[in-house]
Amino acid sequence: MWVERRASAFDLFNYAIMAVMSACFLYPVVMTLALSFSDADQLGNATVGIWPVGYSLNAYRLLLSDDRILRFYLNTINYAGTGTLIMLISTSMMAYPLTFRDFRGGKLVSILLVISLFFSGGLVPTYLVVLRLGLVDTMWSLVLPPAISAFNVMIFRTFFANIPASLRESASIDGAGHFTVLGRIIIPLSKPLLATFALYTAVMFWNDFFWSLIFLRDQDKQPIQLFLRRILVLLDFRDVENSTILEVIQNISSRTVKGAAVIITITPILCVYPFLQKYFTKGMMIGAIKA
Amino acid sequence: MSTSNVERGITSIESLGTSVHEKGSWWRYVRRNPALYVMLLPGLLNLLLFKYLPMWGIVIGFQQFHPALGVLGSKWVGFKHYIDFFNDPYFFRLVRNTLLLGVYTLAFSFPAPIVLALLLNEVRSIGFKRVTQTISYMPYFISTVVVIGLLREFTSPNDGIVNAAIAALGGERIPFFLRPLWFPPLYVISGIWAQIGFSSIIYLAAMANINPELYESAVIDGARRFRQVWHITIPSILPVIVILFILAVGGILATDFQKILLMYSPFTYETADVISTYIYRVGIESEGSNFSYATAVGVFTALISLIFLIITNRVAKSMSETSLW
Numbered sequence: 001m002w003v004e005r006r007a008s009a010f011d012l013f014n015y016a017i018m019a020v021m022s023a024c025f026l027y028p029v030v031m032t033l034a035l036s037f038s039d040a041d042q043l044g045n046a047t048v049g050i051w052p053v054g055y056s057l058n059a060y061r062l063l064l065s066d067d068r069i070l071r072f073y074l075n076t077i078n079y080a081g082t083g084t085l086i087m088l089i090s091t092s093m094m095a096y097p098l099t100f101r102d103f104r105g106g107k108l109v110s111i112l113l114v115i116s117l118f119f120s121g122g123l124v125p126t127y128l129v130v131l132r133l134g135l136v137d138t139m140w141s142l143v144l145p146p147a148i149s150a151f152n153v154m155i156f157r158t159f160f161a162n163i164p165a166s167l168r169e170s171a172s173i174d175g176a177g178h179f180t181v182l183g184r185i186i187i188p189l190s191k192p193l194l195a196t197f198a199l200y201t202a203v204m205f206w207n208d209f210f211w212s213l214i215f216l217r218d219q220d221k222q223p224i225q226l227f228l229r230r231i232l233v234l235l236d237f238r239d240v241e242n243s244t245i246l247e248v249i250q251n252i253s254s255r256t257v258k259g260a261a262v263i264i265t266i267t268p269i270l271c272v273y274p275f276l277q278k279y280f281t282k283g284m285m286i287g288a289i290k291a
Numbered sequence: 292m293s294t295s296n297v298e299r300g301i302t303s304i305e306s307l308g309t310s311v312h313e314k315g316s317w318w319r320y321v322r323r324n325p326a327l328y329v330m331l332l333p334g335l336l337n338l339l340l341f342k343y344l345p346m347w348g349i350v351i352g353f354q355q356f357h358p359a360l361g362v363l364g365s366k367w368v369g370f371k372h373y374i375d376f377f378n379d380p381y382f383f384r385l386v387r388n389t390l391l392l393g394v395y396t397l398a399f400s401f402p403a404p405i406v407l408a409l410l411l412n413e414v415r416s417i418g419f420k421r422v423t424q425t426i427s428y429m430p431y432f433i434s435t436v437v438v439i440g441l442l443r444e445f446t447s448p449n450d451g452i453v454n455a456a457i458a459a460l461g462g463e464r465i466p467f468f469l470r471p472l473w474f475p476p477l478y479v480i481s482g483i484w485a486q487i488g489f490s491s492i493i494y495l496a497a498m499a500n501i502n503p504e505l506y507e508s509a510v511i512d513g514a515r516r517f518r519q520v521w522h523i524t525i526p527s528i529l530p531v532i533v534i535l536f537i538l539a540v541g542g543i544l545a546t547d548f549q550k551i552l553l554m555y556s557p558f559t560y561e562t563a564d565v566i567s568t569y570i571y572r573v574g575i576e577s578e579g580s581n582f583s584y585a586t587a588v589g590v591f592t593a594l595i596s597l598i599f600l601i602i603t604n605r606v607a608k609s610m611s612e613t614s615l616w
Contacts, residue, residue: 025427028441094334116342122570123575123589145341
């Protein structure tokens with residue numbers, strides 16, 4: 001810092017505001033955690049503060065041992081993993097040729113990309129295209145349409161172009177083709193970029209409910225967010241009530257199940273993002289310069 | 292073996308290293324670098340199928356589109372759907388709600404991350420700052436379904452903490468999600484909660500690039516903290532603010548309709564139903580979807596958005612010399 005000073009009244013005020021704000025961000029999650037561990041019998045309609053009312057693992061036991069709910073969860077992992085991988089590979093492959101200044105056809109591709117940035121067919125035509133291609137009720141309806149975004153391709157291109165040309169040339173002396181250069185040199189040198197975009201994309205797929213809602217009618221293919229939508233928003237507990245193990249576990253309430261379902265869905269992402277935080281700013285900066 | 296490797300090496304050098312200076316015919320370039328075009332293929336195919344084909348699909352807004360007949364076989368009706376939209380009994384309500392939510396978002400959700408970034412930038416303890424930042428990013432990673440689910444839980448008339456507080460203070464419990472009056476504040480507040488931390492990153496990054504010497508000389512000149520913020524920090528990040536503001540105004544009609552779908556119900560349509568949710572209901576959700584009408588409404592909205600973007604860009608250009616293009 002430029003000048004060392006004692007804490008002023010403003011500093012105290014500022015710390016207080018930040019602390020209150022952090023509490024506002026954390027409280028809903030803490031409350032949900034408390035709710036999920038609460039004992040259904042003691043809970044009733046009581047308001048949960050920050051501690052569980054009673055203690056019980058029944059909600060988790062139900063969710064984690066029910067085949068259907070487990071399948072929703074595995075579907076989510078599958079879609080997020082596949083979607084992210086496809087996005088990273090296709091975006092890298094599209095960005096790489098564009099880094100060569102004399103690449104024939106590069107201008108045309110850039111124009112096609114920029115147009116897609118400003119104009120879109122909108123919801124209904126996009127829906128109809130996916131419908132017509134016969135992708136409904138397959139995971140391709142979710143993972144293919146968002147795989148290429150002009151914005152991502154441009155950022156990848158800028159990042160790749162900043163890798164010294166001497167590195168690419170030294171590889172070509174060893175007889176490496178374009179695919180080898182991309183796979184062995186460009187990709188390993190772009191790890192921060194790839195990590196940032198992998199995180200954004202994975203989060204996008206993990207949290208999506210809308211596209212699965214319109215494209216996946218078969219319940220067995222649905223991701224966890226649609227299950228969450230049913231129990232949190234539509235207050236439809238048929239998934240839970242039809243659970244095969246409900247007879248085994250008594251003493252369970254819709255509220256504790258809601259809490260536990262939220263916790264098992266958000267935990268993986270909340271555990272990962274703090275470690276990738278240093279990359280956000282970098283990613284944002286690259287994006288901002290380009291945009 | 293070794294000869295072929297050497298040969299491959301030589302062609303690679305030509306194609307990778309010296310290609311920048313080379314002037315040859317199109318065909319020769321493609322023959323030399325087939326791999327580059329193979330790489331381009333998946334992305335290009337994706338662009339054509341999922342971006343350009345839907346753009347071409349806009350023509351069904353001028354047709355009485357029937358899936359069985361296809362785009363080429365359906366009847367052309369000109370601007371019928373556009374005129375129908377202006378005469379739609381919900382037209383006024385949809386436009387009003389869309390604009391109002393857009394204006395509320397611009398008024399409250401846009402400045403919030405700037406204020407947060409300014410305050411965070413003044414936090415002296417680096418550890419405290421880092422922890423606060425990490426916590427503030429968290430809501431961004433929570434899905435809309437969960438955010439709205441938690442909001443419903445909080446505001447539930449029976450067991451929600453908000454109503455518990457209201458009851459404790461002697462007030463009457465409010466069924467927030469059934470009251471049209473409460474929809475806009477819930478929409479805006481949940482949006483700020485989810486976005487403020489993450490949106491502040493870009494402003495913090497801009498602040499990190501400010502030359503520290505500016506502050507040093509300000510201190511020598513006797514400038515206090517507020518004056519430093521006012522005369523150095525804010526002017527330094529102003530270009531970023533202006534550009535994001537232009538984009539925000541351009542997106543004023545782009546309500547977070549996925550969130551609204553999770554929040555609204557016929558009880559709150561009066562304030563919650565916006566153009567995009569209407570497009571969804573008419574074009575996709577309802578039996579016997581009216582694809583053409585929904586598409587026309589979408590095109591109309593996109594055009595208005597584009598006009599907003601162009602006007603704001605003009606105004607910003609003339610006032611601050613910062614603009615998108």
